[in-house]
Amino acid sequence: MKRFHDLRHARIGRLLKAMQGRPIALIMLGGLSLLNLISEWPSDIARPSFVDTVDEALPDSFKSARQLLFDQYQRHYPRVPDAQPVIIVEIDEETLAAVGQWPWPRNRLAGLIDAIAAQKPLAIGLDIYMPEPDQTSPERVADNLPPGTTALAAALRALPTHDEILAASLHAAPTILGAAALDHPAVETRTSLRSAPIRLHGNGTLGRVPRFDYVLASLPMLQAAAHGQALLSVALEQGVVRHLPLVMGLGDKLVPSLPIEMLRVATGSPAIDVYTDRSGVQTVGVADALVPTQPGGDIWLHFASIHSTLARYVSAREVLQRTVDPQRFRDKLVLVGLTGAGVTDMRTTPLGELVPGIEIQAQVIETIFEGRFLRRPTWLKWAETGFIIVFGLLIVWYVPRKGTRLPAFMKAVPRGLAVVGVSLHLLNVLCCFYIFVRFGFLIDAAAIFIILSAVMGCFLSPTLMHQLEGGAGGQAPFGQEEPPVGSQAQARKRSGDDKDVN
Template identity: 75%
Template sequence: MKRYYDPWLARIRSLLKAGRGRPVALVVLFGLSLVNLSSEWPSDIARPAFVGALDEALPDSFKTARQILFDQYQRRFPRKPTAQPVTIVEIDEETLATVGQWPWPRNRLASLIDAIAALKPLVIGLDIYMPEPDQTSPDKVAGNLPETAAALAEGLRALPSHEAILASSLRAAPTILGAAALDHPTFTTSTDLRSAPILVHGTDPLGHVQRFDYVLASLPELQAAAHGQAMLSVALEQGVVRHIPLIMGLGEKLVPSLPMEMLRLATGSSAIDVFADASGVQAVGVADVLVPTQPGGDIWLHFASIRSTLSRYVSARDILQGTVDPERIRDKLVLVGLTGTGVTDMRTTALGELVPGIEIQAQVIETIFEGRFLRRPAWLKWAESAFIMAVGLLIIWYVPRTQSRFAVFIRAVPKGSTVLGLFLHLLNLLCCFFIFVRFGLLVDAASIFIIPSAVMGCFFSSALLHADEQTRTEAAHVQGREDENDRTGKAPGP
């Protein structure tokens, strides 16, 4: 086995020693930089086929490190809400215990909407979709009665259906219905959604945004009654929500997310504006609000801790019983959703907290109101890559020089390189974190750490091999002298 590996070890040694380690360091620098780019290829340049193949072969090369780093930025500096434009009416455990288990009859949900509307909110967004008829509706109950109860059945059919009651409530209040985007069809999915117009300024961005073929939406009767429809989907990366789409594609049309549709209705706007160019979506706006986005029409969400947002929650039971302070609803953007155990759509945020899905929608609206956006524009990736290449080439040019100040310093203080390396990487991390706090830019300190470190590692490996060879040569020389002394019978020299 040793003889099998010896030729390979010899080749590796010769490669690392060649040119004082510079050729290997260059290969490492350019190779890792290409892998880094392939993991987050800027959308303003067509990605070559070999780069796509590289990304598929190494799908989590730098992406995972980058995501963990950005999560740590947020955990060290979470957003602190300065305004509370949103109130969440939660169908919680107390509500379910008092009113009844979920799903409710549609007339009961209508009562909740009527009670909220009476308190004069700006808009009511329902994080609920109802794709099937209510089986407790009078006409449905009548159809299940025996023939002996014909008179009762006739009386029930004369009553309005629960869908008609709910539609009346949706029509009377400023309501928006949510819908779930799906990639596959089911019995209750459709391929279209009634939604407000989206006006595109510039290039058609449909090829850049997240697209779906099917949607799980509410019944057409309910869609026609509500004042808007919107998507509820969020983007998940390894089970964590980090960025949220503001617009999405459904088939061949653009559809809004729930936060943008709520802002449209609250401002009385007839459409949502999308500004795009060849690189993708640049911003999404409504009225005088303009939100800068990533090229895919999404935003990196700067999360606030759930502990700082609990005051926005109001129990639906208190709304129905009329015991809530009206000021908590008046002129607010109200979200209605489920938080009761067993019926909640729970999501993990970048802060590592498990929160109801409706909380994420609320934080998007809150972030837009505050105008505090996290950004990772396309130019930032190029700036990072240029900086990494410049630092890497400087290392390759300077470090192997035997008479450089760095080489003299390392010979004089062997542990100095470790201390200096740790200091520089700590400085890199602190600078990137400062940029995050001050400007809201997500700078990838992980790649800036990993790639130059790998380049430096090539020279350390070369230096270790050189030192090992010197040790072997000296040991062989000593052994030769001892053998010579044994043959001549002389005493070993000093």
């Protein structure tokens, strides 16, 4: 067993020392660079089939490190809101305790919408979908009355239904209804949604836009009454919301997300514009606002801490009791959603905070208003790859060269190379972080660190092995020449002569 271990150790040593480590370093540079590209394949070139195979076999290669790095960018520099275009009317625990458990009768929800609309907001978005008829409606109650109550049943059926009351409120206010996109059929799901038209510009591809086959939406009567429909889906990566699509596919149709549809209704625009090129979606526009997107029609969110946005929350109980300052809603975009315990969907942000799902929608609207977008365009991925390859080739060319100052520096300052390496990687992270703060670009400093460290390690390994072996029988460290064979023989002979003399 020991002999096998020694042989394997010797083979690894010879492989690392071959041609001073350059071949293995080049293989490491090319292989890791390709693996990095596979983990985030550029959208401007066709995706080969082997990419999916490798991605399935190594699903977290570079991706997790990249996501964690981008999260750290935001944690050290969260967005600080400089405007408050959004008000969230939350159906919280206080409201549920005062008004009643959820779901409410639709006429009660209509009363809340009427109270908000009276304050003249620009748009009201409901993070709520109602696919079934209201079971508390008068006609439903009439159907469940015991025999002998014919007059009472007739009187109840003569009253407007709760769904009709809600439809009237939705029509009278600039309202938008949310809907949930699904990949599979379920009870009350449909394959279509009534939504505003989307105008396509350019001959680009829409292949990266997320697509769904089914939707769980409100009743057709309510859809017809509202001024807009939107999908509420968010993209989750390892349980964290990092970006949100502005447009999604439902079958063969494009449908807007809630934030962009609210802007359309607020501005009175007839349609939403989507601009594409060969890499995918580039921009989504409504009125005079143009939002740069990723090729999939989504935007990376620069999150603000929930502690800096608490002022936008208003309890629905206060709205129903008419105790809120009317000016607070005027010319605002109002979101209505559930935040009470047990009835809300909580999401984790890159800041490590657990927030209501409706907060994500509000942050998208704020980001569009402020124009502070995070971007990771396709050209940036190619620029990263080019930098890694060029700098890696520079390492392969320079480090093993004989006669350079690097071996002398390592000999004079044994820990100096580690200090220089750490300093260069720290400089790399600081430069990428500065670009994030200054320009909003997300540069993958993690991949740069991992790949270049691996390439440099190919040259350090022979040196470390040489030191562990005590320099005997092994090749000298990179940049240092072996003493000539004749000189070694003469030295041994002199050593033997000295022993004879003694």
